[in-house]
Amino acid sequence: MRVRVTPGSPPSEVAILSAPNIDLLAWDQSGLELLRALNTPEEKLHLGGPESDAKTLDRHQRYLADHQPGEVEMFRIAVDGDVVGSVGYWERDEAGERIYEIGWELLPRVHGRGIGTSAAAALLNRLQPLARHRFVYAYPTPANAGSNGICRKLGFELLGSADFEYPKGMSSPHNIWRLVLSAWSPPA
Secondary structure: OEEEOOOOOOHHHOEEEEEOOEEEEEOOOOHHHHHHHHOOOOOOOOOOOOOOHHHHHHHHHHHHHOEEOOOEEEEEEEEOOEEEEEEEEEEEEEOOEEEEEEEEEEOHHHOOOOHHHHHHHHHHHHHHHHOOOOEEEEOOOOOOHHHHHHHHHOOOEEEEEEEEEOOOOOEEEEEEEEEEHHHOOOOO
16 A cells, blocks of 8 residues: 655645555545435435534534544545545544444445445555554444445454434434454555
């Protein structure tokens, strides 16, 4: 993996290359269009349903501000220059310990092509040398075969399942996947 950074460049000019034709691009103003494209009943099936436009705009504003390497970062996933999804990590508490949570979304037209796995692996590669916490967690619903498959392929350990409130006001079961970041290496 290479990181392409021009000294003094803003986050929008950073590209992290993980696999041929897949780039992680820092969040910028074009991310709002992506969030709106991802905000469909099909895409939000495992995330509590579509958000209001106000919530989508709020999410976009947070993602623009969330660029603190080692703490929180959101990226747009591009394949051959076409933005097809997002991936990011953020700090939170789990069982009294500070951890990272990772999440991703892809447009339905690119599901099943390994893009999510490659993008999440690139993000873990980026985070690993910056990390201040031991664990990375992911919480897909049990019915989300694609996201559970990404966790499995990347070497996360399935700890079990529990009810989580997400989005606010909606409780549903989620699988609890955990990865020891310092021991992780990209899949072959």
